[in-house]
Structures are given as structure tokens and as C-alpha cells.
Amino acid sequence: MDVKLINPFINATINVLETMAFIAVAAGKPYLKKDNVAVGDVSGVLGLTGIANGTISVTFEEKCILTIVSNMFGETMSELNNEIADAVGELTNMISGQARRELEEMGKVFKAAIPSVVTGRNHSIIHYTEGPKIAIPFNTTNGDFTIEVCFER
């Protein structure tokens, strides 16, 4: 997989969360993920087609996403529910859009599908294409989240 495809997703994630949820996030070191088990409680998954086909996912720990959505809505959210799932879908959508804009500037044009959301402890993330799954952990003061980027070989 072309590693140049990864940075736009990191940049987009930081920008989306800072702009929409007023949260500072720090990206950790990317690693190769070997299994399909999500590193968190709720995931947004979105397919991409273009110069390569792939999938991105964004998985949040419960405490982290509750803080993010509370900030987005300006009111306290205290449990994982349909409103949180909807917000995870929209965050995934925005990260995809922002990343695709940066990728377009590099001459790489992608189209995105409508995201789906999966919840539950130890849920699986099924990437639609065969290829290495690059995971990037992020830290916030209220919990962690991870994005995964997987493009066909």
C-alpha cells in the first residue's frame, strides 16, 4: 500500500475533531493490524473507490466518543445509543471527505460510500478489500480512538 495514502486521513481526523468537537488529539505511531477486532466500542466504516479500492474505519472508546459528541451537541451525552452511532457515522463521513480533498491535491481521486456503524465490545471490523490494515492510534484527554486504513494490494 502507498504510505502517502495514510497521512491525509491522519490530518483529516485531527482537523475534524478539533473543528467540530473542539478537542485536541494526538496521533500515535501507525502499526500493522493483524486481526479484525475493533480497538474500542463503536466504529464507523466507509468504503472508498478510485485509483485503489479500500476501506477506512474509525473506532472510539466509549468515554472518548461520549465526550466528543457532548462537545458537538453542547449537552452531556451519557450512554452509547442511536444518537452516538449517528454521530460516529457523520464523523467518519467528514474524515473521509477531508482526506479525499487532500488526496485529490496529490492527484489521487476517490469516491466514498455512505458509512455504516458497528457497536459493541470486541466487535469486528470487516474491511471490504484484501490488503494490509494500517492502524493509527489517537489519544485525547478523555480516552482513545483508532483509525484503520486498508487498501487493496
Added chain:
Amino acid sequence: MDTSIKILIVDDFATMRRILKNILKQLGFKNLVEADDGTSAWEILEGQRIDLIISDWNMPKMTGLELLKKVRASDSYKRTPFLMVTAEAQKQNVIEAVQAGVSNYVVKPFTAEAISDKLEKILK
């Protein structure tokens, strides 16, 4: 800005409709109507007078671009301000929206100030 106007917010994500409603209420707008895709939005437009449409692009059933084209082809709404608020910001998207007659364009993620600035321009 005339804050008594009726605004239709169209987005398949309830999250985004809620965020936009919060911003619009803070700006003084109280007359807000929601739809979760272009088809539902068109039904609302046929049933009541709407003064401003704020729409997402990427939605099931009828996209925001399809809604925009339908609105511009309609005698009742061809001059109604239409603000696209979307994550779709690749060059081709913007060109298509401008050609279809969009009044202005906000890219997600956005700040409340960005929405306010665009509305000032559209409604002045």
C-alpha cells in the same frame, strides 16, 4: 439578516441536522424544518413555503445535487437560496453544484462562524 424566514435543513445524519439547528437558533432563526433526504425535502417544499434550503450532498434516495436541480427547475423555488453543506469538496463537486445553481457552499467540518458568514452573504 431576517431571522423570521423558514429554513429547511436536509441531511441524512440527525447529528448534522442537530448541529445546524443549534447554530441557526444561536443566530436567532426559530422557524426550522428538517428532512433526512432529498425526497422528503421535496415533499416538504411542495407542502409549505420555504425561504432557504440548507442541504447535504451525499444522501440516499435523492442526493443534495439532485434536489438542487429539482429546486432550480421549479417555478416556486427557482430563486430560493440554497446552501450546500457537505463533506464532498472535490473540484468536480463544486463545479457541478455551481453549474446547478447553488447559492453558496460550506465544506464539513465547519465552524459556526463559517455558517453565519455564508448566510450573511446569501440573505443580505
